[in-house]
Amino acid sequence: MAISEDDIERVRTAQPISAVIGNYVALKRAGRNFLGLCPFHGEKTPSFNVRDETGRYKCFGCGASGDVFKFIQEVERMDFVGSVEHLAAKAGITLNYTTGGPSRDRQRNKELLDVMERAVEWYHQRLLTAPDAKDAREYLRSRGLAGDVARQFRLGWAPDDWDALSKALDASSDMMRDCGLAFTNSRGRQQDSFRARVMFPIFKESGEAVAFGGRVLPGSKDPAKYKNSAESKIYAKSKTLYGLNWAKADVVKADEIVVCEGYTDVIGFQRIGFTRAVATCGTALTEDHVRLIKRFANKVVLAFDADAAGQGAAERFYEWEKKLAVQVKVARLSGGKDPGDLAGSDPEGLLASVSDAEEFLAFRVRRSLESNKIDTPESKSRALERAIAIINEHPNEIVRRDYASQLAQTLGIKEVEDVVRRVDQRLDRKMSRIEATGPTSSGVRENAEFVMLALMVNDFDAVTGIVSEEVFLDEVHRRVFRTLLTHHNDFKRAEADLDPEAQELLSRVLVASVEGDARKEGINLLRAAVRRELARRVTNTSPEVITRDRGIRQQVERLSERDVADSDVTDLLAWLYDVSSAVEA
């Protein structure tokens, strides 16, 4: 199947390339070019050039370049034909195919979107006019979501019926299933997926409806208060942000986006005139979400209880800050309320919570200090430990030192340098993939971990008695090690279990040519890990702990000798395991 050359040129010239790219990237005119932040790599100063005369773009940061079709292919993850069809649909151009018809995927996608659009409209009309939607209308009115709000967000009502939507739309059962609107029940009958729920259509950033969230009315016996469409050919949760279609223009202007957890939070913000809010749809914020955000803004304000997500979330946020060059802050929502409620009860406070948003680390430290009373030397010492642990999650040493000296002041500790030293000694973790390319790159520790993994895939048994996951400082290396261990070097299964970032690392490990003595390398890693742990140990602990630590210090020194005893290795691995489980507990 192919599209005629004439049509391709018609689509290419239907609008200037800057207009197409401007839908994804905020562009500013710079002489004869347009300039913006590259959507393909993280950057803070624009190096992404677009030129209408030649119809080309080029990034001087990462080298990405091409024409309008290449751009659509990259940004929408489509093939060439898909990119032509995508742009043709936007420009209202009908294509002539030299062989075959439109690509089947594209055609199918379009049909699915059509069915979704009809479902949105049907549910919406039902809410506005049907007698059985009276309770729903009253509920929405009580929450300030009736009338214009319901119209703007195209809210709907799914009646308390088995198959009202299926009958009304009269689409094929495959179609209804692929849209997540209906399924075949145990008696072989087609049944609607949503029943007796207020419907919130979820739109892509380009404005097409791809899914629904449904909420029961108060008093319902249904245990699931919220229900979301399952993922489908047109809907990927981790790449969809509710409200982005309405917010994007303002987000670009302000270079800032506010991320909430629920639809009603977004609507709440919109109702008080704040149009930069979006929501994840029943999932945690993912890297794909942040990549999507990065196309529009550099500053992200989290308007939910980010502390509840804990240390794992903190590590991801810092990683994104570094890798994708976004800045993550946290809104100071008062009294544990969500934005949807605050929009009604305290709109000014809600707006202030966004403008007074704190750096993520400051937020975490403050919350940890507030969570316990500090009224004795012991409680002060515990508070110090907790806060130090949080500060140590941050990858940047200068940032850590700053926070540590602030912390000493806050807690009234005179020996500021002692506190600062506690965060000083934490080795900087090297997370970016560039630094992990192999033995020639600069990060010595990173290399040692990489080499260890490469040795492991060559000779599983040579490695596994010598190291455990605790010796890996880098989280990604650690994940790869753990997964290889679980699957006993079955690379295929390990790969299937890993996240994309770890998959990428594994793919490099699997082609790395390294030589080395697994035992020697392993002992080096172990020694570094034990020293690292000892360095960040509490100074004023019990006599038993001090005695044990002294023994560990002697054992770790023995690792430098020519013949290392297996018992020392085993002891130290066990100690590392104990220490890190104590931290997690």
Ligand SMILES: [Zn+2]
């Ligand atoms: Zn770039």
